[in-house]
Amino acid sequence: MAAKTHLIYFSPTKTTRKIVEQIAAGLNSHDVEHYDLTRMDGMVDLRLEDGLAIIGIPVYAGRVPEVFLKRIEGVSAAGIPAVLVALYGNREYEDALVELRDVAHSKGFAVIAAGAFIGEHSYSTAEQPIAANRPDEADLQKAKEFGARIGEKLQGAVAMATPQIPGNVPYRERLPLGGVAPETDRERCTLCGTCATVCPTFVIRVQKEVVTDAQNCVMCCACVKYCPENARALRHPIVNARREMLINNCSQRKEPACFL
Ligand SMILES: Cc1cc2nc3c(=O)[nH]c(=O)nc-3n(C[C@H](O)[C@H](O)[C@H](O)COP(=O)(O)O)c2cc1C
Incomplete structure (x- = not known):
């Protein structure tokens, strides 16, 4: 071709x-x-x-x-x-x-x-x-x-x-996103800034600490998956429940x- x-x-x-x-x-x-x-x-x-x-x-x-x-x-x-x-x-x-x-x-x-x-x-x-x-x-x-x-x-x-x-x-009706975002474990975080450079909605700022504007987060979890220190995690109760549901019903x- x-x-x-x-x-x-x-x-x-x-x-x-x-x-x-x-x-x-x-x-x-x-x-x-x-x-x-x-x-x-x-x-x-x-x-x-x-x-x-x-x-x-x-x-x-x-x-x-x-x-x-x-x-x-x-x-x-x-x-x-x-x-x-x-x-x-x-x-x-x-x-x-x-x-x-x-x-x-x-x-x-x-x-x-x-x-x-x-x-x-x-x-x-x-x-x-x-x-x-x-x-x-x-x-x-x-x-x-x-x-x-x-x-x-x-x-x-x-x-x-x-x-x-x-x-x-x-x-189907669109589910509203926003308000829920991954969080940073300060003990592990080295402030390298990888999270900010992979975020598609530019909601992460790295200064003296990592600040996430949860309102505009789409929960894609790029920051979680690409963090070299494993310092980012999405553990909000809503997402934890969703994760459980997916594991119970969508593992096949x-x-x-x-x-x-
Ligand atoms: C907000 C949100 C909603 C999602 N909804 C669905 C869904 O309805 N069905 C599904 O199977 N996966 C769903 N996913 C999972 C993504 O479709 C899946 O992780 C995809 O591989 C991500 O693509 P990417 O690697 O190109 O970013 C959802 C993920 C997010 C962040």
Whole structure:
């Protein structure tokens, strides 16, 4: 495949990014451009006239993250084909893919394929793992094969229509985020600032201590997962209860689903 491939994604803990990249590898794209919207302050101003786009998001409460909707506001396309990816933490993806389809169409993309993949849950910890270490080798292989099948579709072997995608319109109600955030263990923290540099909503300030503006935290847990001292943790009672629920009800391995 010679045309340019545009990778557009929001991925605080990088599982979405891994899948998007593997799909591009399966497509055999040599000309790949990244539009990483994770750490963008504001929105990107982008008009895509040719090539193929792969658009990836993590599922937040069965929906597309609101922060992604803001970041992608300034993106538009001249009818170029797009592949959609929803990455979820082994619970459900519910209406996230249909919502992403509608967003992509409203921006001028022609959706030709969509996939739901599984990644380690944001709330997963070493002691209480949820889909730990996913996507694993088998997931990455499936993403690559999906890319190869998209390549066939682009070459005309399969009709170029938008596939049937599971999910409901109207979408499920959006759960409000904000007010709950990871906390820092001062004994362990060395004030290195890694947490602040990975936070997608820029809510962490490191001065004499680490200060987190919980009101604008999206609980992605990038600061928890990338802290080299293991000094950040999300142990709010609401999240602890959620974690318990996920371990009790969502521990059975789910597999990726691709729609072409
Ligand atoms: C606020 C929030 C809501 C989430 N909601 C869901 C959900 O509804 N279903 C699910 O399976 N996983 C859910 N997750 C887990 C993420 O979808 C999952 O961890 C994903 O792999 C993160 O993607 P990233 O590594 O690209 O940041 C949620 C995570 C957060 C932070």
